[in-house]
Amino acid sequence: MAGAGASGVDWLRRERAGQQSGKRKQPAEGSRGSLQRFNMAAGAETFSLREVLVAFTACVSEQREVRVDPYLAGWKGLVRFLNCLGTIFSFISKDAVTKIEIIENYRNSDQREKYLTVQSMVEYELANGLVDLQQRSKHPNSGCRTFLRLHRALHWLQMFLEGLRTGEDNSKTSVICSETYNASLANYHPWIIRKAAGVAFCALPTRNTFLETMNVGTAEEAVAMLGDALPYICEVYKITEELYAQHKLLDLP
Numbered sequence: 001m002a003g004a005g006a007s008g009v010d011w012l013r014r015e016r017a018g019q020q021s022g023k024r025k026q027p028a029e030g031s032r033g034s035l036q037r038f039n040m041a042a043g044a045e046t047f048s049l050r051e052v053l054v055a056f057t058a059c060v061s062e063q064r065e066v067r068v069d070p071y072l073a074g075w076k077g078l079v080r081f082l083n084c085l086g087t088i089f090s091f092i093s094k095d096a097v098t099k100i101e102i103i104e105n106y107r108n109s110d111q112r113e114k115y116l117t118v119q120s121m122v123e124y125e126l127a128n129g130l131v132d133l134q135q136r137s138k139h140p141n142s143g144c145r146t147f148l149r150l151h152r153a154l155h156w157l158q159m160f161l162e163g164l165r166t167g168e169d170n171s172k173t174s175v176i177c178s179e180t181y182n183a184s185l186a187n188y189h190p191w192i193i194r195k196a197a198g199v200a201f202c203a204l205p206t207r208n209t210f211l212e213t214m215n216v217g218t219a220e221e222a223v224a225m226l227g228d229a230l231p232y233i234c235e236v237y238k239i240t241e242e243l244y245a246q247h248k249l250l251d252l253p
């Protein structure tokens with residue numbers, strides 16, 4: 001596992017053991033509309049990057065499928081983190097919450113089993129003509145199209161976290177953020193969104209302060225944790241990218 005920090009992945013094993021034994025309280029998965037309450041309550045609990053990274057490490061099954069529930073749990077944790085950074089980011093977290101909730105609603109529907117993994121979602125929606133392939137019409141918020149937006153954001157996230165991990169102590173989070181955004185997500189956003197994002201990035205603190213807001217200890221400990229977890233996030237991204245490329249879904253409208 002590239003980049004395993006001094007801590008190795010012991011923290012990861014402990015966290016996942018805790019989750020399996022039910023000791024660690026996890027936000028209730030799959031309860032309808034939980035995201036709004038979850039989002040409101042978010043401010044009440046301190047954010048820990050650890051829970052987000054553990055969620056993403058639980059995404060990939062032995063059969064290399066991407067499980068939707070831990071994927072959404074990872075994104076909910078990221079939204080909670082974003083909400084701690086200030087209201088200037090609320091236009092971003094609102095969009096992420098909307099997309100998370102669209103997919104969560106599919107996971108709460110009569111077809112919930114079809115949405116257990118990205119693979120089963122793609123297979124089900126394509127087989128039943130539930131995806132708008134050329135322009136948004138009868139299925140404007142299909143699971144495939146909604147998940148693709150989060151998938152593109154995951155690409156930005158992995159670049160951003162890698163930039164944080166390898167950046168100099170005195171580097172600026174705003175620079176890392178805008179450079180990685182411009183190299184990824186910005187290509188899918190209209191001018192006005194790119195401008196608004198650029199303004200929001202200016203509100204970001206220095207790299208080390210940012211690392212400390214992750215609430216996993218010192219900046220060095222946060223860097224080590226990023227090194228442990230990033231390969232898992234990259235694996236989730238890679239598997240999804242291959243699946244979407246195979247089915248020619250990378251440009252869903």
Ligand SMILES: CCCCCCCCCCCCC/C=C/[C@@H](O)[C@H](COP(=O)(O)O)NC(=O)CCCCCCCCCCCCCCC
Nearest residue numbers: 049078079081082091092095096149150153177181193197
């Ligand atoms: C660290 C500060 C966070 C910087 C976030 C960088 C990403 C900026 C995304 C700006 C777009 C937000 C506005 C939404 C635009 C939507 O049009 C657009 C397309 O959707 P549509 O086709 O349905 O219209 N939506 C999207 O592209 C989805 C954007 C989802 C972005 C979620 C980003 C969450 C970031 C979470 C915090 C990351 C820091 C973690 C550090 C431990």
